[in-house]
Amino acid sequence: MTVITEAPADAPAPARTPALRWILPAAGLTAALALPWLVYPPVALDIVALALFAIALDLLLGYTGLLSFGHAAFWGSSAYVTGLIATHYGVPFPLAVLGGAVFAMILALPIGYVSVRRSGIYFAMVTLAFAQMVYFIGYQWSDLTGGENGLQGVPRSFFGIEPVETNSFYFYYAALPILLCGMAAAWRIVHSPFGRVLVSIRDNTPRARALGYDVDRYKTIAFVLSAGLTGLAGGVFAISHGFVALTELHWTTSGDVVLMTVLGGIGTLWGGIVGAFLTVMLADQLASSGFHGIDLITGSVFILVVLLFRRGVWGTVRHQWQRRGSARRP
Amino acid sequence: MTTEGRVAIRTRALTKVFRGFRAVDAVDLEVREGSVHALVGPNGAGKTTLFNLLTGFLSPTSGTITVFDEDVTGEPPERVARRGVARSFQITSLFDTLTSREHVELALQGHGRQGFRFWRSEKLLGRHRDRVDDLITQVGLMPLADKQAGLLAYGQKRALELALVLALDPPVMLLDEPTAGMGIEDVDRTIALIRRLAAGRTVVFVDHNMHVVGSLADRVTVLQQGRILAEGDYDEVRTDERVITAYLGEADHA
Numbered sequence: 001m002t003v004i005t006e007a008p009a010d011a012p013a014p015a016r017t018p019a020l021r022w023i024l025p026a027a028g029l030t031a032a033l034a035l036p037w038l039v040y041p042p043v044a045l046d047i048v049a050l051a052l053f054a055i056a057l058d059l060l061l062g063y064t065g066l067l068s069f070g071h072a073a074f075w076g077s078s079a080y081v082t083g084l085i086a087t088h089y090g091v092p093f094p095l096a097v098l099g100g101a102v103f104a105m106i107l108a109l110p111i112g113y114v115s116v117r118r119s120g121i122y123f124a125m126v127t128l129a130f131a132q133m134v135y136f137i138g139y140q141w142s143d144l145t146g147g148e149n150g151l152q153g154v155p156r157s158f159f160g161i162e163p164v165e166t167n168s169f170y171f172y173y174a175a176l177p178i179l180l181c182g183m184a185a186a187w188r189i190v191h192s193p194f195g196r197v198l199v200s201i202r203d204n205t206p207r208a209r210a211l212g213y214d215v216d217r218y219k220t221i222a223f224v225l226s227a228g229l230t231g232l233a234g235g236v237f238a239i240s241h242g243f244v245a246l247t248e249l250h251w252t253t254s255g256d257v258v259l260m261t262v263l264g265g266i267g268t269l270w271g272g273i274v275g276a277f278l279t280v281m282l283a284d285q286l287a288s289s290g291f292h293g294i295d296l297i298t299g300s301v302f303i304l305v306v307l308l309f310r311r312g313v314w315g316t317v318r319h320q321w322q323r324r325g326s327a328r329r330p
Numbered sequence: 331m332t333t334e335g336r337v338a339i340r341t342r343a344l345t346k347v348f349r350g351f352r353a354v355d356a357v358d359l360e361v362r363e364g365s366v367h368a369l370v371g372p373n374g375a376g377k378t379t380l381f382n383l384l385t386g387f388l389s390p391t392s393g394t395i396t397v398f399d400e401d402v403t404g405e406p407p408e409r410v411a412r413r414g415v416a417r418s419f420q421i422t423s424l425f426d427t428l429t430s431r432e433h434v435e436l437a438l439q440g441h442g443r444q445g446f447r448f449w450r451s452e453k454l455l456g457r458h459r460d461r462v463d464d465l466i467t468q469v470g471l472m473p474l475a476d477k478q479a480g481l482l483a484y485g486q487k488r489a490l491e492l493a494l495v496l497a498l499d500p501p502v503m504l505l506d507e508p509t510a511g512m513g514i515e516d517v518d519r520t521i522a523l524i525r526r527l528a529a530g531r532t533v534v535f536v537d538h539n540m541h542v543v544g545s546l547a548d549r550v551t552v553l554q555q556g557r558i559l560a561e562g563d564y565d566e567v568r569t570d571e572r573v574i575t576a577y578l579g580e581a582d583h584a
Contacts, residue, residue, distance in 0.1 A: 193439055193455055194448035196428075200436055203425035206387065210419070211437050211498065212411035218446075225448065 028273070032176060039281070041168040042240060045175060047280045049237040052182045054260040054272025056229035061258070062267030063190055064222045065202035066116070069124040069254050070131030071230055073111070074104040076249030077134055078231030079238035080145055083154040086239060092158050094178055097235030104231025105224050107134070112223030116216050119205075128251060135249040151244035168240070175236045182232045189225060190269060198222055259302055265315025274314045336363040336398070338502050338532040339384060339415075344393035346379055346556075353379040355556035356393070361502075363398075366524075366533045368543045370567075371553035372576060377536045378420060380553070381506050384534075385417045386410040397502065416500035420507045420536070422487040426480030430471050430490055433479060434462045437497035461497075469493040469523065485516045492520070496527060503527070505535040509542050521545050540568075552576070 035044040053075060060066045082100030086093060115126045138145050145151060156165050163170040189195050200208045201215050209215050238244045247253060260279050264271025279298060286294045309316040339361040346354040354376045361367045369377045382388040384395060386407040394403045397413055411417075425433060435455040447454070466475050469489040474482060479490060488508065495503055508524060509517045521542055524533065528546070537543055543550060543564060550567040552560040560570045567573055 188451075189448045191452050192448045192450050193452055194446055196432065196436055196439075196452055196455070199427060200425045203427055204423055206407070207419070207423045207425065209387075209407040210385065210411055210417055210423075211494065212408050214406075214408045221446065221448070 024270075028270070029180075032180065033173075036169050036172045039284070041172045043280060043284050045168070045172050045240045046237070047277050048176065048179045049233045049240070050257070050260060050276035050280060051273040052179045052186075052233040053230055053257050054264060054275050055183055055186045055269055056226045056233065057257050057261050058264075058266065058269055058272050059186055059189060059198075059226045059229070060222060061261055062269070063195060063202060064198045064219060065205075066119065066219065066223070067124045067258070068115075068127045068223075068226070069251070069258065070111070070115075070127030070129070071227075071257055072249050072251060072253035073127075073131040073134040074108055074227040074230040075234035075237075075253060075257070076138065076244075077107055078104040078234035079244045079248045080138065080151060082235035083151045083238045083244045084144070086154050086157065087151070090155065090157050093156055093175075093239045094158075097178060097232060097239065100235035100238070101228050101231030104234070105228040108224045108227030109220070112220045112227070116219035116223060128254065131249070131251060131254055135246075135251070138246060138249045145244075145246075148246055150246055151238075154238060154242045154244065156239055156242060171240065175240065178232060178236055182229045185225075186229055186269060189222075194218070194221070259298075261312075263302060263305055263312055265309075265312025265318070268312065268314045268318060271312050271314030275312070278313070337361065337396075338363045338365075338398060339534065340396045340399075341384075342394045344380075344383060344395060345391050346376075346383055346388060347391045352556050354383060354390075357553075357556070357558055359551060359558070361532060361534055362549070363532050364530070365548045366528050366535070366546050368547035368550045368564075369534065369536045369553060370538070370540075370543055370550060371559070374555075375553040376556040377553055378506060379556075381417065381504055381534075381536065384410075385415060385504060411498065414498075414501040415504065416495045416498040416502070417504040418491045418495050418506055418508060420510060422484070422491060424479040424487060424490060424494075427478055429476045429478055430466055430482070430493070431462055431475045433490060434458075434465050434493055434497050437494045438462065465493050465497055468496070470519070485512055488512060488516075488520070492523065492527070500531065502532045503534070505533065507536050507538065509537060509539055517542065544568075 032048060035047065053071070057068065057071055060068050078100035081103040082096045085091060085096040085099045111127065111130045115123055115130065118126055139147055156171065158164040158174055164174045197208065197213055197218055201213070201218060205215055234248065256279070260275035261272055262275070263278060264273065264275030278301070282298055282301060283294050286297055291297070305313060311319055337360055339359065341357055341359045344354055344357045344359070345352065357380065369380065371377055379388065383390050386402070386405050386409065389404050394401060396402065397410070397415055400413070402410055402413065425436070428436065435458055438458045438461060439455060463472070466472050469492050471486060471489055471493065474486060479487065482490065492508065495505070505524070509520050512520065517539065524546060535546070547564055550562065550564050551558055552567055552573050554576045559576055560567050560573050562570070
C-alpha cells in the first residue's frame with residue numbers, strides 16, 4: 001500500500017445510531033441555510049464550495065487511498081469553462097456550471113487513466129505534473145483565459161430573476177442546491193457497491209485484484225467522479241466571484257484543498273466541511289483585521305490540529321462518539 | 331464428477347529470474363482437473379513465486395501457463411481470477427475496515443458488474459444474504475459476521491481467507507499455506523474444511539505441514555531451488571531419496 005495515505009483503522013461506522021442518521025444531516029442543512037445570515041454571503045458561498053471541493057478530494061484520498069496533488073486542474077478548468085460559457089452564451093448559471101463540471105470530467109479521464117497506474121508519492125507527483133501543464137495552458141492561452149489578468153466580468157444569469165443575479169445573499173440560496181447535490185452524490189458513491197470496492201482497494205489492493213476487480217479501472221472512475229464534483233464546486237465559485245483568477249489553476253490551490261481535507265479528517269467525507277469552514281473563516285477574520293501573515297496563522301493551526309488530532313477535527317469527534325457508543329453497548 | 335485426463339493448469343518451461351536469481355527454473359507442472367495437488371519444498375524453493383506466476387501477480391521471464399488449455403501467460407491477476415482461478419494468501423490478506431460479511435459480499439459481487447454501480451445503495455448487496463450466511467457458517471465465523479476483520483483473531487482471519495476464496499466459487503483454488511501459524515485443533519478443522527471444498531474442484535496448495543500434505547494431497551510436487559525435484563503421490567515422494575536429502579538439515583517442518 002501507499003505510505004502517505006494510511007487508512008484510518010476505524011473508518012466506516014458499521015452500526016449507525018438512528019440519531020446520528022437523521023440529526024446530523026438535519027443539523028448540517030440548517031447550518032447551511034443559516035450561514036449567509038451569520039457570515040458575509042460571498043464568504044458563506046466560498047465555504048460551501050470549498051467544502052464540496054474537499055469532499056470530492058476525500059473521495060480519492062480517504063476512500064480510494066490516492067492523494068491527488070493536482071485537483072486545481074479540475075477546480076480551475078471548470079471555473080474557466082463555466083466563466084466562458086456564462087460570458088459567451090449568457091445561459092442560466094447552473095447550466096454553465098454543469099458545462100464546467102462535464103469539462104472537468106472529460107479532462108480527468110486521460111489524466112486519471114495515466115495517473116492511477118502509480119500510487120503513493122508517484123501518483124501525487126504525476127497529478128501535480130498534469131496540473132502544472134493545465135496551469136501553463138491557462139497562462140499562455142491568454143486570448144481565451146485572460147492570462148495573468150484572469151477572466152473578468154463573468155455574468156451571473158438566472159432566468160432573469162433580479163435578486164439572485166445582483167444580490168449575493170439570494171445567489172447563495174440559488175447556488176446551494178447545486179453544491180448540496182454534489183455532496184449527496186459523494187455520499188451516495190461512498191455508500192454504493194462501487195464505494196465498497198474503493199474501500200477494499202484502499203485497504204488491500206492486491207487482494208482486491210485477486211477477487212477479480214480491475215483496480216485501475218475503478219480508480220480511474222473514482223478519479224473522474226471526484227473531478228466532476230470538484231468541477232461543480234469550481235464552477236459555482238467562479239460565478240459567485242464573477243471572476244476567474246489564474247490562481248484557481250495554481251498548485252497552491254491543490255495544496256490548500258489537501259490541507260482542508262486533512263484538517264477535517266481523511267476518510268470522513270463530512271470532515272471537508274469542517275476543514276473548509278475553519279480555513280475560510282480564519283483567513284477572512286485575519287484579513288478583515290488587517291493582518292498580513294495569514295498563511296503563518298493557518299499553517300500553525302494546521303500543524304497543531306494534525307499533531308493533536310491525528311484523525312482531523314471531524315474524525316476525532318466521530319471517533320469519540322463511536323467509542324462512547326460502543327462502550328454503552330454490551 | 332471429474333473428467334479424467336483434463337488438465338486444469340499446465341506450465342511449460344516456466345521461468346522467473348530476479349536479477350540473475352532463478353527463483354523458478356524451467357518448471358513443467360501439470361495439475362489434473364479434480365485433483366488436490368500439493369507443492370512442497372524447503373524455504374526459498376520457489377513455491378510462492380510459482381503461485382504468483384500462476385495467478386498473474388508476477389509475469390514469467392519465459393515459459394507459458396495454460397488454464398484449461400487456454401493461454402493465460404502474462405494476464406493480470408483480475409483476469410486470471412475471472413477465469414475461475416482463485417487464490418488465498420500466505421500472509422493473511424484482508425480488508426481491515428470491512429466486516430466478515432462485507433468481505434464475502436465483496437467477493438460475491440466481483441463476479442458481476444455490480445461493482446461499478448456508484449449510484450446505487452450498498453443495500454443492493456443484501457440480495458446475497460443467504461449465500462453470505464451460508465459461506466460464513468461453513469467457515470465457522472457466523473458469531474463474528476459483523477466484526478471488522480482487523481479485529482479478528484489470527485485463526486479467524488485464516489478462516490475468512492478461505493471464505494473469500496470459496497465465495498468466488500472457483501473451479502480452481504490455489505491456497506498458499508492455508509494452515510500457517512495455526513494451532514493443532516484449527517489445523518484439523520481446516521483440513522476437514524478444505525477436503526469438503528475440494529469436492530468437484532481442482533486444488534493446488536502449498537504447506538509446510540506434512541500432516542496436512544499427507545491428509546489432503548492426491549499428488550505432491552517437490553520443488554527445490556526453483557526446479558521440480560520429485561513428483562508422485564505422498565508415499566512415493568516421502569520415501570524418495572532425493573527428497574530426503576533435500577530436507578536434511580531442515581528438521582523443523584512440524
